Amino acid sequence: MSRPSSLTRAVLGLALVTATCLGASSATAATATTAPAASATAASRIASSPSPSDAEAHERALRMARELGDHSYFDADKAPRSRPEHGLLAAAADFPATPPQPDTNDCLVQREARRLQGWTYNRLLWCQEIEHETRYEKTDQAGNRFYVGSVWIRWEMVALGSNTQRTIRVFWRPVPATVRYVDWTAPEDPSRLFFGVHAECVQGRQNPAFCWTDQSQDKTTWQAWNTTTQWTSWDIQAPAQAGDSSREKITRPDWYLVTDSRSLTFPEQDRVGHTLPLPLRCDSADYFSIFGRPYDKACVFTAVIPHIQYNLSSTKHGAVARHIRDAQLDPDGTYPIENHRKVFPGWWEPGDSPPNPLHRVEKEGTIGNANETWKDYACKSGGPYTAATRLPPRTPQQVAEGWQCDEYPFRATAEGASSGTWDFSVRWVPPGDNTSAGGSLSGFFWRDRILFVNDPFWVKINP
Numbered sequence: 001m002s003r004p005s006s007l008t009r010a011v012l013g014l015a016l017v018t019a020t021c022l023g024a025s026s027a028t029a030a031t032a033t034t035a036p037a038a039s040a041t042a043a044s045r046i047a048s049s050p051s052p053s054d055a056e057a058h059e060r061a062l063r064m065a066r067e068l069g070d071h072s073y074f075d076a077d078k079a080p081r082s083r084p085e086h087g088l089l090a091a092a093a094d095f096p097a098t099p100p101q102p103d104t105n106d107c108l109v110q111r112e113a114r115r116l117q118g119w120t121y122n123r124l125l126w127c128q129e130i131e132h133e134t135r136y137e138k139t140d141q142a143g144n145r146f147y148v149g150s151v152w153i154r155w156e157m158v159a160l161g162s163n164t165q166r167t168i169r170v171f172w173r174p175v176p177a178t179v180r181y182v183d184w185t186a187p188e189d190p191s192r193l194f195f196g197v198h199a200e201c202v203q204g205r206q207n208p209a210f211c212w213t214d215q216s217q218d219k220t221t222w223q224a225w226n227t228t229t230q231w232t233s234w235d236i237q238a239p240a241q242a243g244d245s246s247r248e249k250i251t252r253p254d255w256y257l258v259t260d261s262r263s264l265t266f267p268e269q270d271r272v273g274h275t276l277p278l279p280l281r282c283d284s285a286d287y288f289s290i291f292g293r294p295y296d297k298a299c300v301f302t303a304v305i306p307h308i309q310y311n312l313s314s315t316k317h318g319a320v321a322r323h324i325r326d327a328q329l330d331p332d333g334t335y336p337i338e339n340h341r342k343v344f345p346g347w348w349e350p351g352d353s354p355p356n357p358l359h360r361v362e363k364e365g366t367i368g369n370a371n372e373t374w375k376d377y378a379c380k381s382g383g384p385y386t387a388a389t390r391l392p393p394r395t396p397q398q399v400a401e402g403w404q405c406d407e408y409p410f411r412a413t414a415e416g417a418s419s420g421t422w423d424f425s426v427r428w429v430p431p432g433d434n435t436s437a438g439g440s441l442s443g444f445f446w447r448d449r450i451l452f453v454n455d456p457f458w459v460k461i462n463p
Contacts, residue, residue, distance in 0.1 A: 057252035058454070061279040061302035065120070070112070071305040072122035073460065074447055076440035077314050095169040098231050099158040100125075108156060116276055120304040123448045124161040126278065129154065129175070134195065134261045136186065137268075149184035151193070151222055157257060159199075159278075161300045163449060166238050166282040168299045170199035171231045172218075172257065179226035188265050191223035196260040199234035201253050202277050211238040211253040217260060238282040238299060248451055249284040252302070279303055285451055287362070300449045307348045307458035308444040310437065319429040320406055320437035325461040327408045327425040334425035335391040336378040342423035344408065345415045348460035357456030360445060363412040371407070371416030378417070378426045379405035391426045403428040410441060414453065 065071070107127035112119035118128030131154045137145045154175040161168050181190045196219030201211035215234045240249035254277040261271045281302045288295040310321035327334050331342035345356035361367045377383035381390045394403055406429040409415045409422065417424040444450065450457055 054250055054252060057254075057279060058281075058302070061252070061281070062305070062456070064117070064279065064303040065305045068112075068115070068117060068120075068303065070120045070303060071307060072120070072448065074306070074308045074440075074444040076308060076310045076317060076437065076444070094164065095160060095162065095167075095233075095235070097233075099160070099171050104158055107158070117278065117303070118157070120301045123300040123302075123304060123306060124163070126159040126301050128157045131178070132259070134259070134271075136190075136193075136261075136266055138186065138266075147183070148186040149190065150182045151190055151195070151261075152178070152180040152182060153195070153222070153225060154178035159255075159301070161280075161298070163288070163295045163298045163300075163446070166240070166251075166284065166297045166299050168236050168255070168280060168301075169233055170236065170255070170257070171233045172197055172199070173231045174225045174228060176229055177226060179222050181222075186265075191226075192221050193261070193263050193266065194219050194221055195225060196220075197232070198258050199236060199255060200258050200274070201236050201238065201255050203253050209239075210241070210251065211236060211255075213237070217258075219260065236280075238280065240284050247285065247287075248454070250451075250454070251282050253280050253282070254278060255280060283449070283451060285449075287452070288446055288449070290446060295446070298449050305354065305458070306444075306448045306450065306455065307354075307460050308441065309348075309460045309462055310440070311462045313463060314436075317433045317437040317440065319433040321461050323406055323425065323427045323429060324408050324459060326427075328459075328461065331423065331425070334427070335389075336385050336424075336426065337389040338423060342425075344425065345422050346409055346413075346457075346459045348458035354458055357458055358409055359414040359453050359456060360412055360450045361414050361416075361452055367414060367416070367418065368411050370418035371411045371413075374417035374424070375405060375407040375411065375426055378407075378424070391428070394428050398428055402431045404431050404434045406434050406437075412441070412445075 103121065103125055104127065107113060107119060107121040107125060108129050110119055110121075113127050113129050115128075116130065118126055118130075120126050131152055134151045134153075136148050136150065138148050139145050156171075156173055156175060158171040159168055160171075179191075184190050196217045198213070198215065198217040200213055204211045204213070213234045213236045218232045220228075236253070236255050238251050238253045241251060256274040256277045258272065258274045262268065279302050280299055282297075282299040284297050286294070286296045288298075310317055310324060312318055312321045312325065314321060327344050328347045331344055334342065346358040347356070348354055374383065377385050377390075379391050381387055391405065405426050407417055408425050409417075409419075411417075415422045417426075444457075448455075448457070
C-alpha cells in the first residue's frame with residue numbers, strides 16, 4: 001500500500017614527467033605515472049574550478065568509492081556506550097602529533113594502501129604506502145633533453161579527518177633506508193640533491209578563501225630523507241563560505257601531496273608534481289552532539305561507501321538484527337500485510353555499486369514524525385491497517401517484559417514507514433535490543449558524520 005503523496009519526497013539524491021610511483025592494485029602490482037593522463041586532466045579540471053558544485057563533487061567522490069570498492073563500516077556491537085569512551089573519542093578527534101595507533105598500522109598493511117589512490121580506511125582515516133621515482137634529465141646544447149638517472153624512495157602517508165574542526169591533517173614520512181639511485185650518470189652527487197613535499201588543497205590555488213594550508217614545504221637532501229624516521233604534517237583548512245546560509249554549510253575540496261625536486265642544477269618547473277587528487281567534505285552541521293558536547297564542525301573523506309553492521313549473534317541487539325535480516329530476505333513475510341509485493345531499501349550487498357541506499361533525516365522532524373505515525377498505525381490498527389493486516393498484538397509475556405514495536409527502515413530515514421516509494425516492516429522486540437540498536441545507529445551517524453539527506457548509507461546483517 002502506498003502512503004499519501006503528501007508524505008512522499010525527493011531524496012537528494014599535473015601530469016608528472018619527472019615522477020612515477022610503484023603501487024599495487026587490489027589484484028596485481030603495477031607501475032604507473034603518479035598522475036596518469038586522464039587523472040592529470042581531471043586534476044587540472046578540479047584545480048581550475050575555484051568552488052566545485054556540491055552535486056558534482058559528491059557524485060565524483062561516490063564514483064571513486066564504487067570504482068575502488070572502498071567502504072567503511074560501523075560494527076554496532078563495538079559502539080561506545082559510556083561517557084568515558086566518548087571522551088576518549090573526543091580527545092582523539094583533536095589532531096595528534098603522530099598518526100594514531102593501531103588504526104594507522106592496520107591501514108598501512110593492507111594491499112589497498114599501495115594503490116596510487118591509497119586507501120580510505122574510514123571516513124576519518126586515509127593511508128598510502130608507495131614507491132616514488134624522481135627522474136632527472138638534462139638539456140644539451142641543441143635543446144634536447146636526455147635522461148641521467150632516477151632516485152627512488154618509498155613513503156608512508158596518512159591523512160586524518162576531524163569531527164571537531166573543518167580541517168584535515170596530512171602526515172608524510174619516508175621509509176628509512178629506501179632511497180635508491182638508479183642509472184645515475186650525471187656528475188652531481190644525487191644524495192646531495194634536494195627533494196621537497198607539502199600537502200595542498202587543490203582549489204586553493206585558484207581560490208585561497210576556499211581552502212588552504214598554512215605550513216610550508218619540507219625540503220631536504222635525499223641523503224637526509226634516507227635516515228629520517230620523523231613524521232612531517234600539514235593541516236588543510238576549508239572554512240564555511242561567506243554568504244552560505246544553509247544549515248550544513250558544506251564544501252567539498254580536494255587535496256594532494258605536492259613534490260618538488262628542483263635544485264640549482266635541475267631547475268625546471270616541470271620538476272614540481274603531485275599525487276592524485278582526493279576528495280573531502282567539510283561541514284558545519286549543528287545537529288551532532290555526544291553527552292552535551294557539540295560537534296558542529298567536521299571534515300571527512302568521501303571516497304568511501306558507509307554502512308552499519310548488526311549481528312544476529314549479538315546479545316545487545318540480536319532481535320533487531322533478525323528483524324532487519326528477515327525484512328531484507330523475505331519482505332512479503334513481514335507486517336503490515338500489503339496488497340502488493342513489498343520492497344525494502346538499504347540492504348548492503350558488497351560490490352561496485354550497492355543499490356537503493358538509505359538517507360538520514362531528522363528523527364523528530366516532519367518526516368521522522370510521519371514515519372512514527374505510520375509505524376504506530378501498523379502496530380496498533382490505525383490508519384489503513386486493520387486487525388487482519390496489522391502486526392499481531394503482543395503476547396502476555398511480551399507485554400509484561402515491555403516489548404516495543406521496532407520498524408525497518410529506520411524512523412530517522414527518508415525511506416521510513418511514511419515513504420510513498422518504499423515499504424516497511426514492524427515487529428515486537430525486547431526493549432533492550434531496541435534501545436541498543438537505536439543507540440548504535442546514532443553512534444554510526446556520529447562516527448561517520450552522516451548528514452541529513454546528503455549521505456547515502458546501507459545496513460549489513462552478520463551472523
